[in-house]
Amino acid sequence: MKIGMILDAPYPIDPRVTNEAKALISSGNEVFLFCLSFNKSFKSNEIINGINVVRFFCSKITYKLSALAYTFPFYKWVMSKKIKKFIKTYNVDVLHVHDLQIASSVFYANTKFNLKITLDLHENRPEIMKFYKHVNGFFGKMFIYPSLWKKAEERYCKKSSSVVVVTDLAKKELVERVNINEKKVVVFSNSVSKSFYTDPFFDDVIIKKYSDSFVLLYLGNTSKRRGLETVLKSIPEIIKSISNFKLVIVGKSSYDKELIQLAKVYNISKYIDFEGWKSEDVFPSYIKAANLAISPLHSNLHHDTTYANKLFQYMSLGCPLICSDVKAQKLLLETYNVGLLFKAENPMDLVNKINKLYLDEALRKKMSKNCIDAIHNHLNNDIISKSLVEHYDK
Secondary structure (H helix, E strand, C coil): CEEEEECCCCCCCCHHHHHHHHHHHHCCCEEEEEEEECCCCCCCEEEECCEEEEEEECCHHHHHHHHHCCCCCHHHHHHHHHHHHHHHHHCCCEEEEECHHHHHHHHHHHHHCCCEEEEECCCCHHHHHHHCCCCCCHHHHHHCCHHHHHHHHHHHHHHCCEEEECCHHHHHHHHHHHCCCHHHEEECCCCECHHHHHCCCCCHHHHHHCCCCEEEEEECCCCHHHCHHHHHHHHHHHHHHCCCEEEEEECCCCCHHHHHHHHHHCCCHHHEEECCCCCHHHHHHHHHHCCEEEECCCCCCCHHHCCCHHHHHHHHCCCCEEEECCHHHHHHHHHHCCEEEECCCCHHHHHHHHHHHHHCHHHHHHHHHHHHHHHHHHHEHHHHCHHHHHHHHC
16 A cells, blocks of 8 residues: 655654554555755655655745744635645555644645645644644744634544544544544554664764763653753752752753753753753663653643653653653553652652662662563554554455
8 A cells, every 4th residue: 555644844843743654655555755945955755764755845934933823714725735746646545634733724625636645643633733833933823723723623533534643642642622433543652763772873982981970861852841941940959868869851842042041040050961852862871870860741631642752762762751640651651660750840759759760779770670671562664553553454
């Protein structure tokens, strides 16, 4: 089967897209990936990870208008023309749409072709966008309405032949809210491919840099809702008992200025390394250098029903977790005993849990082993992908 995946972003940058595509290719399908380039000079076609990558130019101004995808039809009109050309050129059998932002364009383009469409919801966009900085700005409040995105999500879930979500909790929430048949909803969890942990490259410079520190690692976006402010507020207490403590942040966002200023206010800058965005190739080195890894998410409807890829990357290399007690993370940690939970946005509870693991090396080693066992036997992409592959095999 020729599967036409639609992603309105550059590729390769999305591990979820890669993991799904590789699983479908391994089961005998062909995957053609529609994606974007923001630069006028680009490779229009190439094969990456076995995926037939097909790029279309999109100006950054046009892409910014995607925020208004469910307010004005301009983005839908522009993108649907590109998608029609993609469908005609590659004669795909079905369409697989990556996330809500591009969904209206795909359904509009498909009116002429009438192909089956799978809607892949990477997140609960109508809920999480309520926390986006641009949505809460002056123009965002005037023109971007999460309520319209929610109506669109429900409309396209009903029109799709199938829907893919990230967790069982997300499936339950969607089925109950949208009133769709649970059999059309497939769970494909964010996970980790075997290649990430079976043959990793370790950068000795990074590992040596932190060899004398007790490292708490954070990978990923650093926006306010991710909870790093809670971690920074805990550091003045942590360093009273862990003098060689180091928080290593690999990632960035527009919220970094506030975090850097907060570190200055608490006089803890020397205990934090803001490393910025790094290639995924060096993630294993940072994980190897870490004693613990953290996901301090704030609680909201989106975070309660999703997993971040970072959790499985941490676990795959045996790094015990410290996570806020949002529902999805709580279920993961309690099911596999791979770390400790703290109350979301509670710095003192975080201090207590970090101190507990710092003082109990045997517990850290036990949880490290549990992390590796969970990934190898339950949570790697080969296992996670079975339900998606079976769906396409029907």
